[in-house]
Amino acid sequence: MSSPIETDPVEPEPKPPSPDVADAANLSLARTVVDAIRGIAHDYTKVPLERAVLLLAVPMVVEMVMESLFALTDVFWVSRLGSDAVAVIGLTESIMSIIYAVAFGIAIAAGAIVARRIGEKDPKRAAHAAGQIIVLGIVTSALLGLVMGYHAETILRLMGADAELAAYGRPFATIMLGGNATVFLIFLINAIFRGAGDPALAMRTLILANGLNMILDPCFIFGVGPFPEMGLTGAAVATNVGRGIGVLYQVWHLTQRPGVIRVHAPDLRPRLTSLIEILRTAGNGIAQLLIATTSWVGLYKILAEFGAASLAGYTIAIRVVIFALMPAWGLSNAAATLVGQNLGAKQPDRAARSVRIAMRYNVIFLSLFGAGFVAFSHPIAGVFTDEPEVFAYAAQALWVISLSFPLYAAGMCFEAAFNGAGDTWTPTRVNFIWLWLVQVPLAWVLAMPLGMGPTGVFIAVPGAYTGLTIWSWVLFKRGHWQKHQV
Secondary structure (H helix, E strand, C coil), X not given: CCCHHHHCCCCCXXXXXXXXXXXXXXXXXXXXXXXXXXXXXXXXXXCCHHHHXXXXXXXXXXXXXXXXXXXXXXXXXXXXXXXXXXXXXXXXXXXXXXXXXXXXXXXXXXXXXXXXXXXXXXXXXXXXXXXXXXXXXXXXXXXXXXXXXXXXXXXXXXXXXXXXXXXXXXXXXXXXXXXXXXXXXXXXXXXXXXXXXXXXXXXXXXXXXXXXXXXXXXXXHHCCCCCCCCCHHHHHHHHHXXXXXXXXXXXXXXXXXXXXXXXXXXXXXXXXXXXXXXXXXXXXXXXXXXHHHHHHHHHHHHHHCCCHHHHXXXXXXXXXXXXXXXXXXXXXXXXXXXXXXXXXXXXXXXXHHHHHHHHHHHHHHHXXXXXXXXXXXXXXXXXXXXXHXXXXXXXXXXXXXXXXXXXXXXXXXXXXXXXXCCCCHHHHHHHHHHHHHHHHHHHHHHHCCCCCCHHHHHHHHHHHHHHHHHHHHHHHHHCHHHHCCC
């Protein structure tokens, strides 16, 4: 039976449900959550949309919670080593964000292409596309790792670190940049799972990989038990070990276990036509994410002018913000999968309705988090640092950036709609205008000529994202994304 949202956009005034109806609804919700966690297969072109969003969103949200806990775990333990160690993490992550951008850009293509093929009921072509995406990911991450890992200390210097800080952070940055294949492949293969409508596997991968990282972090940093005491470098070792095991788990499922997609050896043989098709979709996705993430590099570069304390405070605030934003990305990823599969099944109206439903949930979710971060910014910052200057910057950045959480929530879902349809050019254009032509110059003007310092950088973030969301909404309403071909 279809849900009311699918069959009747103008609903009558609801009557209070009887106890039996309420119990049935609660039972249905509980069953949906259980099915989502178990990873039971569904045809997402036919499942009622409210249920479809929840079936996809629950494991995606859990997956992203694990990713955000990873970010918090690293900064929690490393903050015990002092502000210099936190500053190194912030600078390295700002460079890693370039790698993430390339990985996410290809992952956008992976999710869109695989979802479209599954919607077309063509799992063989979906598996072939998955194999080619993995090949592309291995080659790309290896090249990036060789170049960036070798020049890690120079990169830290270019980012604004002084000679002493760059030398201190070199081992950490070398391992993170050189070993980027672990995170690169986790992103890509999880996108394949999500596009195929199997987000529970992506969830289990992140639980395994980041669960291991959370356990290994203090062991390698402080030398617990038989582990060597490696300090800051131990955080990088723990990350790559945990994620590497996660990748092995993914590959085992893709190649040895029955599922929606089963990749065989011929699928991993590079084919130029397939790689060109993927790159055509991924190119704009990579540009889109590079624009977004390099804008953060620009913000870090401005903050570096004000010393390690502002960098450390901003790094702490952003890690806490990511804790909320990552689950919200999970909800928007559910919309992207539904858009891809339903457009493949020639159901554009159903694709649009799925975005609206996911957006409603996302706005409620992030509004609650935003209110909590604004109200409790000082106690939250106090968990991560007891250095007065770092604490002040962290608390201020946290509440300022959290003010626009409801708009972030909506903007995520609009961009997910475009990307899920394979229309990666639209969010690329929007990101370039609002993040590079507005956010970075605004941050510089507020911080430098207007004399607001780091506070100006913090204010520029919600300012730019407000405009980005409003423009994305206008483009979503126009509906050109529904006609895009992949």
